[in-house]
Amino acid sequence: GAGVSQTPSNKVTEKGKYVELRCDPISGHTALYWYRQSLGQGPEFLIYFQGTGAADDSGLPNDRFFAVRPEGSVSTLKIQRTERGDSAVYLCASRLGTSRAPGGYTFGSGTRLTVV
Amino acid sequence: GENVEQHPSTLSVQEGDSAVIKCTYSDSASNYFPWYKQELGKRPQLIIDIRSNVGEKKDQRIAVTLNKTAKHFSLHITETQPEDSAVYFCAAAARMDSSYKLIFGSGTRLLVRP
Numbered sequence: 001g002a003g004v005s006q007t008p009s010n011k012v013t014e015k016g017k018y019v020e021l022r023c024d025p026i027s028g029h030t031a032l033y034w035y036r037q038s039l040g041q042g043p044e045f046l047i048y049f050q051g052t053g054a055a056d057d058s059g060l061p062n063d064r065f066f067a068v069r070p071e072g073s074v075s076t077l078k079i080q081r082t083e084r085g086d087s088a089v090y091l092c093a094s095r096l097g098t099s100r101a102p103g104g105y106t107f108g109s110g111t112r113l114t115v116v
Numbered sequence: 117g118e119n120v121e122q123h124p125s126t127l128s129v130q131e132g133d134s135a136v137i138k139c140t141y142s143d144s145a146s147n148y149f150p151w152y153k154q155e156l157g158k159r160p161q162l163i164i165d166i167r168s169n170v171g172e173k174k175d176q177r178i179a180v181t182l183n184k185t186a187k188h189f190s191l192h193i194t195e196t197q198p199e200d201s202a203v204y205f206c207a208a209a210a211r212m213d214s215s216y217k218l219i220f221g222s223g224t225r226l227l228v229r230p
Contacts, residue, residue, distance in 0.1 A: 031215045033218070042122070042221050043160065043218075044220070045218070045219060045220075050215055056217060102211070103162075105162070107160050108159060
């Protein structure tokens, strides 16, 4: 697609429920990143995929968070047993991962998750 | 890992004045420093970036300076306009394996008063 697409744009869920957030990167972008942005804060790194594999998941806060990218394109961020503290905007970004030059990140519009 | 600190958290200037936002980073391996502008409810948009092999870069009213020795970099906006009002984020990245990982500062809310 022309840009990074994230769905849903908004998600309200009850505490304890399971949610899935989807990211559809720019076609051909092999590198995909998930960030979490809490109110008034900068984006916080969660996980990075190069192709289908998670190259760096050091930012996932705990084992309730998991992400997959089975075919090297669309990625899903999964949150189990949601807590109110998980409320944030979840941003996805992609870039042409084979490029040795930095930059070229394109961000999606994010999914605003509210846990009530 | 990398840590990026950003100051000030809020900045209010009169239209036409200059605005300066400063960031420091901790990882000496970082070699890419972008700045993003984020309007309310919107995605971060890249406004300028600099690589470690240069000390300054300018694009019209926006400039970024980098001091690798001191590990700090700054965003300068001249002749500010009301439409410059937004939250600005600095970031730093080092190459790791096959790609880069951006680490962001906490943001500066810029208000340009007409």
